[in-house]
Amino acid sequence: MKNTLLLLLSLLACTMVFSQVNMGLLYQQSYNEDMSDVWGFVWSGTEYAIVTTRSEVEIFDLTDPSNPGSVLHLEGLISSTWRDAKFWDGFVYVTNESGDGIQVIDIRNLPGPLSSADVSYIYPGGMQTAHNIFIDENGIAYVCGTNHNDTKILDLTVDPADPPLVGIYDAAYVHDLFVRGDTMWTAEIYAGRVSVVDVSDKSAPTIMAMQPTPGDFTHNTWLNDAGDVLFSTDEVNGAAVVAYDVSDITDIKVLDEYRSSPGMNVMLHNTHVLGDFLFTSYYKDGVTVCDISRPNTIVEVASYDTNPLDGSGYEGCWGVYPYLPSGIVLVTDDYEGFFVLGASYQHAAFIEGTVTDMITGLPIANAQIENVGNAFSSTNLLGFYEEGTAIDGTYDFEVSAPGYFPMSVTGVVLTSSELVIQDFALQPILETELEIKLLLQGPYLGGGKMSLALNELALLPEKPPYESVPWSYTGPESLSVFPQDMVDWVLVELRQSAIPYDLVEQQVGLLLETGEVKSLDGISNLSFPNVGQGQYKIAVRHRSHLDILSAEDFLLPAPVSVNFIADGASALGPDAMALLSDGSWALHAADLNAKGVVSYEDFNLYLADASSIYFYLAADLDFDGLVTVLDYNLYKRNFDKLIIPELRY
Numbered sequence: 001m002k003n004t005l006l007l008l009l010s011l012l013a014c015t016m017v018f019s020q021v022n023m024g025l026l027y028q029q030s031y032n033e034d035m036s037d038v039w040g041f042v043w044s045g046t047e048y049a050i051v052t053t054r055s056e057v058e059i060f061d062l063t064d065p066s067n068p069g070s071v072l073h074l075e076g077l078i079s080s081t082w083r084d085a086k087f088w089d090g091f092v093y094v095t096n097e098s099g100d101g102i103q104v105i106d107i108r109n110l111p112g113p114l115s116s117a118d119v120s121y122i123y124p125g126g127m128q129t130a131h132n133i134f135i136d137e138n139g140i141a142y143v144c145g146t147n148h149n150d151t152k153i154l155d156l157t158v159d160p161a162d163p164p165l166v167g168i169y170d171a172a173y174v175h176d177l178f179v180r181g182d183t184m185w186t187a188e189i190y191a192g193r194v195s196v197v198d199v200s201d202k203s204a205p206t207i208m209a210m211q212p213t214p215g216d217f218t219h220n221t222w223l224n225d226a227g228d229v230l231f232s233t234d235e236v237n238g239a240a241v242v243a244y245d246v247s248d249i250t251d252i253k254v255l256d257e258y259r260s261s262p263g264m265n266v267m268l269h270n271t272h273v274l275g276d277f278l279f280t281s282y283y284k285d286g287v288t289v290c291d292i293s294r295p296n297t298i299v300e301v302a303s304y305d306t307n308p309l310d311g312s313g314y315e316g317c318w319g320v321y322p323y324l325p326s327g328i329v330l331v332t333d334d335y336e337g338f339f340v341l342g343a344s345y346q347h348a349a350f351i352e353g354t355v356t357d358m359i360t361g362l363p364i365a366n367a368q369i370e371n372v373g374n375a376f377s378s379t380n381l382l383g384f385y386e387e388g389t390a391i392d393g394t395y396d397f398e399v400s401a402p403g404y405f406p407m408s409v410t411g412v413v414l415t416s417s418e419l420v421i422q423d424f425a426l427q428p429i430l431e432t433e434l435e436i437k438l439l440l441q442g443p444y445l446g447g448g449k450m451s452l453a454l455n456e457l458a459l460l461p462e463k464p465p466y467e468s469v470p471w472s473y474t475g476p477e478s479l480s481v482f483p484q485d486m487v488d489w490v491l492v493e494l495r496q497s498a499i500p501y502d503l504v505e506q507q508v509g510l511l512l513e514t515g516e517v518k519s520l521d522g523i524s525n526l527s528f529p530n531v532g533q534g535q536y537k538i539a540v541r542h543r544s545h546l547d548i549l550s551a552e553d554f555l556l557p558a559p560v561s562v563n564f565i566a567d568g569a570s571a572l573g574p575d576a577m578a579l580l581s582d583g584s585w586a587l588h589a590a591d592l593n594a595k596g597v598v599s600y601e602d603f604n605l606y607l608a609d610a611s612s613i614y615f616y617l618a619a620d621l622d623f624d625g626l627v628t629v630l631d632y633n634l635y636k637r638n639f640d641k642l643i644i645p646e647l648r649y
Contacts, residue, residue: 022302022345026066030337037319038332041087047324051338052083072114084132091160095130124165136179144174167202176220185221192216209249215239220270229295237312238265243295258298260285265312274322283316284309291348299348299388306333349414352386353423367401399424430557432528436517438564439586441578443623451623459616464489464508483522485513497535497553501646531557544618545587573644590635592618596648598638
């Protein structure tokens, strides 16, 4: 099943011994032995409960549901782990798996007294035991799981106290079933399937279709009121209530799956439909109520945990009966006894939509939709999701998928019984590859090439020289072997296209002899894999030259080529680059302190390092490994040069 918000919020609703959401305890009675199933009926305007245990059957008057009165208590019956009861037109029918056939209780004297004289036993077709009994709207009883491994069909309308056997279905062992009209939906537990059986001729049931169930241990089935959706349970740990589209029994399709506590390996027992709601006895999770008005999206809207245990296994809620006109819910828990619950719930609020690629418009499969950090839903192969919540309110959603930037949508109002269509278009994370060319004025030799002396003298640092202030770049890059044509390290940045040109991403690169900026392999271009769609400028920074910022805005993510060598106007600002003697353009030298202006502070740094030999120093502006008058001449030439204010530190 899809995860619902109710599962996230129900933990907050534990105010009594047992957790409850939109259901409350009216009455509880314990028994000295394990419980079995529960059923109910109305007679002469009064509601009654039929409660069964291993060796007892008790009928309660529910006129006061908070204080039921026992009107019949049969004890000392043949002991049986399984005992099932149903009602038809003044008679209660009880089956068990140990013997004595079907127990028939004539309750027509109610509200007068009942006694053992109102109890009899029948043995249709020689049947001694049976697991279950179902009675359809026409008074036909289907007794399944008999000691003959068949399903016996009885006509109660002929004689409800001793009905005749009118048919047998023996194509498979049937554990439980549901019948409406002339169609029987069997839960063939050991075959792990539902069979759709034509019973228009009770003497000759005919299989029309079969449907395997996911847990391969089909326990019970129930049809919705419209007759186009079937629900099944598999009595195995971690299995789900499954909804099937049965509008065409030749092409049955799974619509949705529901689990009370996904991942907790809880076992479920039986499920029943009441209008738009599905009531399930869910062993250690108690009883749950789900909105099935949109059967593609089953949403839990109420629950009551009858048992303090958690996890797998058979202990817990065994039976649930929700059909009394008052709306109270009857429940049996095999260890905790008989419960009468009040219920106050409403239809779920629904949301659905598609998640698509913003650029291509194609659907995105397995996108995750979260509500304030909690799992909510995911998309199918067509990019479609559908979900619901039992809690009306305003929600914020975040959608994510591999290869895409996450997207947030706030203030989505979800209201009971209403469907909100909310689509999401995610921006793909495309790789931005930068092909950059630039020259540095200081080491430029002419002929389109810069000096390799720092490399040849083994003075280049293994780590980029941008970790300290003012750059504070902390990337992981380092080299132990340098490409032969590497001149120096540079820092390349992506910045917002509008003032103040805020920094978005940065990365170091290798500046090669002819001006190309490459990645650490010295061959490939720099790549920025996480760039959001938008307009950007490209900045290049160097440890001893004035920084530059592209005059052009680039729409990213996309491959970009920018050549700062060929055109002085390619850098933003007046006099942003130096014009060289051969017509090339280069970054101005002599910003020794990287403050964005060539000033006396830079001269003082030059003086401090003057006459140094074979060190990697900012004052070595021509990159020959020496701090000499040649470097001073570069400083003097560029005195008072400065970059645009937004790039200054």
